[in-house]
Amino acid sequence: MLFKEITILNKDYNIEENMYVGVEGDTITYIGKECPEKDFGEEYSGRNRLLMPGFYNAHAHSPMALMRGYGENLALQDWLNTRIFPFEDKLSSNAVYWGTLLCMAESLRFGIVSSSDMYYFIPDMVRAVADSGAKANISRSVVNPAGLPFAQLPSVQETEEAIRCYHGYAGGRIQIDTSIHAEYTTNEETVRGLADLTREKGLIMHVHVSETRLEHEECKTRHDGLTPVQYFARCGLFDSPAVAAHCVWCDDRDLEILKEKNVTVAANPVSNMKLASGISNTAKMIEMGINVAIGTDSVSSNNSLNFLEELKIFALLAKVRNQDPTQITPQEALKAATAAGAAAQGRKDCGVLQEGNKADLIVLRTDVPNMHPVHDLLNNIVYSAAGSDIVMTMADGKVLYRDGEYTTIDIEKTIYEAEAATEAILKQL
Amino acid sequence: MLFKEITILNKDYNIEENMYVGVEGDTITYIGKECPEKDFGEEYSGRNRLLMPGFYNAHAHSPMALMRGYGENLALQDWLNTRIFPFEDKLSSNAVYWGTLLCMAESLRFGIVSSSDMYYFIPDMVRAVADSGAKANISRSVVNPAGLPFAQLPSVQETEEAIRCYHGYAGGRIQIDTSIHAEYTTNEETVRGLADLTREKGLIMHVHVSETRLEHEECKTRHDGLTPVQYFARCGLFDSPAVAAHCVWCDDRDLEILKEKNVTVAANPVSNMKLASGISNTAKMIEMGINVAIGTDSVSSNNSLNFLEELKIFALLAKVRNQDPTQITPQEALKAATAAGAAAQGRKDCGVLQEGNKADLIVLRTDVPNMHPVHDLLNNIVYSAAGSDIVMTMADGKVLYRDGEYTTIDIEKTIYEAEAATEAILKQL
Numbered sequence: 001m002l003f004k005e006i007t008i009l010n011k012d013y014n015i016e017e018n019m020y021v022g023v024e025g026d027t028i029t030y031i032g033k034e035c036p037e038k039d040f041g042e043e044y045s046g047r048n049r050l051l052m053p054g055f056y057n058a059h060a061h062s063p064m065a066l067m068r069g070y071g072e073n074l075a076l077q078d079w080l081n082t083r084i085f086p087f088e089d090k091l092s093s094n095a096v097y098w099g100t101l102l103c104m105a106e107s108l109r110f111g112i113v114s115s116s117d118m119y120y121f122i123p124d125m126v127r128a129v130a131d132s133g134a135k136a137n138i139s140r141s142v143v144n145p146a147g148l149p150f151a152q153l154p155s156v157q158e159t160e161e162a163i164r165c166y167h168g169y170a171g172g173r174i175q176i177d178t179s180i181h182a183e184y185t186t187n188e189e190t191v192r193g194l195a196d197l198t199r200e201k202g203l204i205m206h207v208h209v210s211e212t213r214l215e216h217e218e219c220k221t222r223h224d225g226l227t228p229v230q231y232f233a234r235c236g237l238f239d240s241p242a243v244a245a246h247c248v249w250c251d252d253r254d255l256e257i258l259k260e261k262n263v264t265v266a267a268n269p270v271s272n273m274k275l276a277s278g279i280s281n282t283a284k285m286i287e288m289g290i291n292v293a294i295g296t297d298s299v300s301s302n303n304s305l306n307f308l309e310e311l312k313i314f315a316l317l318a319k320v321r322n323q324d325p326t327q328i329t330p331q332e333a334l335k336a337a338t339a340a341g342a343a344a345q346g347r348k349d350c351g352v353l354q355e356g357n358k359a360d361l362i363v364l365r366t367d368v369p370n371m372h373p374v375h376d377l378l379n380n381i382v383y384s385a386a387g388s389d390i391v392m393t394m395a396d397g398k399v400l401y402r403d404g405e406y407t408t409i410d411i412e413k414t415i416y417e418a419e420a421a422t423e424a425i426l427k428q429l
Numbered sequence: 430m431l432f433k434e435i436t437i438l439n440k441d442y443n444i445e446e447n448m449y450v451g452v453e454g455d456t457i458t459y460i461g462k463e464c465p466e467k468d469f470g471e472e473y474s475g476r477n478r479l480l481m482p483g484f485y486n487a488h489a490h491s492p493m494a495l496m497r498g499y500g501e502n503l504a505l506q507d508w509l510n511t512r513i514f515p516f517e518d519k520l521s522s523n524a525v526y527w528g529t530l531l532c533m534a535e536s537l538r539f540g541i542v543s544s545s546d547m548y549y550f551i552p553d554m555v556r557a558v559a560d561s562g563a564k565a566n567i568s569r570s571v572v573n574p575a576g577l578p579f580a581q582l583p584s585v586q587e588t589e590e591a592i593r594c595y596h597g598y599a600g601g602r603i604q605i606d607t608s609i610h611a612e613y614t615t616n617e618e619t620v621r622g623l624a625d626l627t628r629e630k631g632l633i634m635h636v637h638v639s640e641t642r643l644e645h646e647e648c649k650t651r652h653d654g655l656t657p658v659q660y661f662a663r664c665g666l667f668d669s670p671a672v673a674a675h676c677v678w679c680d681d682r683d684l685e686i687l688k689e690k691n692v693t694v695a696a697n698p699v700s701n702m703k704l705a706s707g708i709s710n711t712a713k714m715i716e717m718g719i720n721v722a723i724g725t726d727s728v729s730s731n732n733s734l735n736f737l738e739e740l741k742i743f744a745l746l747a748k749v750r751n752q753d754p755t756q757i758t759p760q761e762a763l764k765a766a767t768a769a770g771a772a773a774q775g776r777k778d779c780g781v782l783q784e785g786n787k788a789d790l791i792v793l794r795t796d797v798p799n800m801h802p803v804h805d806l807l808n809n810i811v812y813s814a815a816g817s818d819i820v821m822t823m824a825d826g827k828v829l830y831r832d833g834e835y836t837t838i839d840i841e842k843t844i845y846e847a848e849a850a851t852e853a854i855l856k857q858l
Contacts, residue, residue, distance in 0.1 A: 068801070069808030073755050106798035110815075273745035274812070276754040303812035304799045309738055313745075316702035325705040326502045368817075369535035370733045372497070372844045373851040379498030383703070383732035386539075388797075388817040415801045422802040 001399075004035065006046020007366070007377070009053070011354045013331040015377045021051055023359040026171075026396035031355050044392075048367035050377070052334075053353050054113030054360040054393060055307040056341025058266035059206075059245040059295025061119045062103035062128075062136075063096040066422050067300035076212070076275055084300065090428045095421035096121035100128035102418040105409050106305045107134060108401040111362040111390040116243055116266065116295070116345055118179045118206050120155070122162040130170040133400040133408040135360070137345045138162070139179035139206045142194055144186045150193030159194075163201060173396060175204075175345065180237060182208040183219045183228045188235060195236040204241045204346055207232065210254070211246035212277050229254035238263050243344045245295060247285075248278040255281075255288055264291040264344035267336070269313045271297030283318040283327035286336075293340040306387035311337045315382055330378040363392035430828075433464065435475025436795070436806065438482070440783045442760040444806045450480055452788040455600075455825035460784055477796035479806070481763075482782050483542030483789040483822060484736040485770025487695035488635075488674040488724025490548045491532035491557075491565075492525040495851050496729035505641070505704055513729065519857045524850035525550035529557035531847040534838050535734045536563060537830040540791040540819040545672055545695065545724070545774055547608045547635050549584070551591040559599040562829040562837040564789070566774045567591070568608035568635045571623055573615045579622030588623075592630060602825060604633075604774065609666065611637040612648045612657045617664060624665040633775055634671040636661065638679070641706050645678035658683035667692050672773045674724060676714075677707040684710075684717055693720040693773035696765070698742045700726030712747040712756035715765075722769040735816035740766045744811055759807040792821035 003021040008031070010016050022030030022040040030036050064084075071083030096119075107115060114135035119125060122140050129136045140162055142155040150156060159178055167176040178198040180191055198205050209228045210216040216227060223231045229250055232238060238261035245266040247258070258265060267282045285292045294314050296305050311333050318328040342351025342360075349357045366377075370384045393401040400408055432450040437460070439445050451459030451469040459465050493513075500512030525548075536544065543564035548554060551569050558565045569591055571584040579585060588607055596605040607627040609620055627634050638657045639645040645656060652660045658679055661667060667690035674695040676687070687694060696711050714721045723743050725734050740762050747757040771780025771789075778786045795806075799813045822830040829837055 066802060068804065068813060070804040072805065072808045072812075073758050075753075075755060079754070102798050102801065109798060270745065273749040274754065276748040276752045276756075278752070279749060299813075303808065304815070306799065306815055309741075309815075312738070313742065316699065316742075319705040320702040320708060323705045323707070324504075325508070325703065326504060327705075329502050367841075367844070369531050369538060369840065369844065370735065372531065373495060373848045375497065375499040375851075376501065379501045379732065383501075384497060384728075386733070386735055386738075386817045387815045411798065412796075415796070415798065419802045422804075 001042045001044055002036070002040035003044045003046055003051050006049055006051045008051045008353055009334065009381070011352045013334055013378070021353070023397050026358055028353065028355055028357050028359050031353065048365060049391070050364045050366055050381070051353070052362055052364065052381070053338040053351055054362045054395065055111045055337050056293065056345060056351055057107065057112045057115040057296055057305070057307065058243060058264065058293035058341040058344050059268055059297055060115040060117045061298035062115065062117050062125060063091065063099040063119050063121065064298035064300045065103040065106070066095060066099040066418060066425070068303050070300060086429055087425055090425040091121065092421070093121060093124045095425060096124040097128050098414060098417040098421050100125045101132060101409060101414050103299065103305065104129060104132035104134050105406060105411055105414055108132065108393045108406065109390070110305050110307045110387045111393055112305060112307050113360040113393060113395040114342070114345060114347065114350070116177065116206055120158065122158060122166070126166045126169060126174055129174060131408065133398055134395055135173040137175045137177045137204060137206070138166070139177035141179040141181040142186065142190060143181045144190045147187060150189055153190065156194065163203070171396065177204040177206045179206045182215065183231060184215055191232065191235040191237055195239065198240040199236070204243065205237055206243045207237065207245065209244040209247050210249040211272070213249050216249035227251060227254050229257050233257050233261065241346060246272065246277070246280065248272055248280045255285060255290065258285070259288050259290050262291070264293050264340065266293050266295040266344065267314060268295045268297040269317050270310055271301040274301050279317050279321045281321065282314065283322055286328070286332055291340050291343055292336050293344045294336050307337060308385050308387045312383055330382040333382050334378070359394055359397035361394045362390050365389050365391050430471045430473055431465070431469035432473045432480050433475055435478055435480045437480045437782055438763065438810070440781045442763055442807070450782070452826050455787055457782065457784055457786050457788045460782065477794060478820070479793045479795055479810070480782070481791055481793065481810070482767040482780055483791045483824065484540045484766050485722065485774060485780055486536065486541045486544040486725055486734070486736065487672060487693065487722035487770040487773050488697055488726055489544040489546045490727035491544065491546050491554060492520065492528040492548050492550065493727035493729045494532040494535070495524060495528040495847060495854070497732050499729060515858055516854055519854040520550065521850070522550060522553045524854060525553040526557050527843060527846040527850050529554045530561060530838060530843050532728065532734065533558060533561035533563050534835060534840055534843055537561065537822045537835065538819070539734050539736045539816045540822055541734060541736050542789040542822065542824040543771070543774060543776065543779070545606065545635055549587065551587060551595070555595045555598060555603055558603060560837065562827055563824055564602040566604045566606045566633060566635070567595070568606040570608040570610040571615065571619060572610045573619045576616060579618055582619065585623065592632070600825065606633040606635045608635045611644065612660060613644055620661065620664040620666055624668065627669040628665070632669060634666055634669050636666065636671065636673055638673040638676050639683070640675035640677055640701070642678050656680060656683050658686050662686050662690065670775060675701065675706070675709065677701055677709045684714060684719065687714070688717050688719050691720070693722050693769065695722050695724040695773065696743060697724045697726040698746050699739055700730040703730050708746050708750045710750065711743065712751055715757070715761055720769050720772055721765050722773045723765050736766060737814050737816045741812055759811040762811050763807070788823055788826040790823045791819050794818050794820050
């Protein structure tokens, strides 16, 4: 495909107009001001359109889309104990497949090309993501409620099987990460065991860190005053590339460790607001040079995957948190939504619009009143664009969503099956 | 028009399915479970559609749409002094007309049927709103930087002329409110003078109150320890129906006064975040029984009019502010976005879907992945719906926006003229 005379968000997060961008196979092979002579197949008119990298969702639990709006306005423990845990207890392969596919449909609609996705029923998640054409770094979250030895943990065995079967699956679109669910759901032997496995296999670790004040404080009580970051660091969990989700209550020493260990922080602004967990200090993290990416968390605590909305709230929250309207520039927000998330997934040739990179692209329409006037298009992308103004989403050079239609997903059937699977679970409760 | 077999948000903020809603002239004349025998003209299929009241934007400065994204990431005083004030100084009738019309186009796209709109160049604002088919309570904000006597103030004279010419204009779609800009831009004689005028004429007062901590604290220094609310109350400003915009820094005594005087609080969650002003305690206000409505503030500090986004952030902010995920129910959020705003505008027959009320309606499509599954449609409207999933906006029974098209606005020309007017101003700076 050749995008003709289109406005682009370039690799330096600046806007360039009237550009030509050529895609061959799964790769961007041409970016320039001149129309290339080569035949790239379909020509796409760039009139009133902006081309930019797709979004990388740095923290997700896709199958939980089935619990969208289930048990709202409850305190956290009520919500978990009376709604989420009983519902999850009845999940099936079929439900997880359709829940994940629904989530991929929503992701593509809102420009998300790849997600760091932590949950269970890994084979069903893999199948749905693979079918959708999207990408994901999928992890089986390891928990150890019964205090079993590491080698006997079912979640570890499932992790090992996922690595064997699916790491690099679907032409590399699927990667398998490891995951410690959290400090409070595991013990030190489990954390050290998975840290070793992760390092041996050369994988990426995905872990919940200091989401709530309670979690943060109780960890200190249990582990000689160490915060979750400090405890995990001591266990060697950050000796592999890692994504630490939330980091709402991290202290200054924690941030120094995250920086030193090159850990990505996946900020989840909407979920942290909705569950009243708190507001992470993303502006400070970015200033320190920490790789800060953006996650939606699950749909059941968001309750959407509208990434442009998430991006806007990410920037707004930093300003009001620190009472400083200059914090988080549009460039910083856009980088967090794209390149920072791709880096967190170890996808080195993704997240930036440049020749040789994978063609993970979105097209935003600009012929709408909310995108005018244009004093600075970067500001308009971050603060004024609406989620459903994304008119095309492409991953690895393949158009997956365009003008409201999906090329890989039967959306009516997916909605129907996701509703039916949800109904079937609710009947068992 | 007859909406057939459609899901509705009823007057009690509950969902009813398979309903029939008939509109004749500017009024809803039928709501029922049975298909009426009467001919209502066009029949609209309700399949995969939700019908609900349009949104009432309780605080806006529409012409400032021309400054969307102009001077971002600046501290408040820098932004005002180096960008907003110099730009405003060059505004013309032509610019204000096209800026307001652009704003109306965006409003209609995002389901806003009526705005409480404070600015100047009132005749041009009136003309644009009237042309668009939308509604507005428009006020000329009274300021008195030079300390002139009340009767000599140009802004007062313009207010009086607006009342004479435009109060009840365009079949009542346009109402004229009065407006004190703020405590710090006026003096006591001005406030008392406009309070008297407002009471005599039986109008509604629209005023900025305690938006920033600085404004709040300096007022106390100037007025014997009185906060803006307390000072305005002493001046009789709240002896007329009133809309107090922001109220971020109000103390407990202030909230008691607002409740006692039946003042509407127009919360502006996005603008308050973007300018780093703070987070108002809307949950407490609602609990006290204060009429809390939602405003976008101007596009230059938002930077959009995506009211579903504003509504979601309104609810989210209350939760994280008070560390309580149970605060602000979906019903409370929806009421703030509709009936509370209509009440603030003195539009007694608006804001609620019931027979005899004005047909100010929006239709939301629900056949999109982000609206499924449906555990509770109210939750999905507040937290999962995307702004541009609104497929119809109707005011006073007239369809103004439908499936991306406007019936009253030439959107290409409006974008062109708004851009041209902006360019012309920038050239003078």
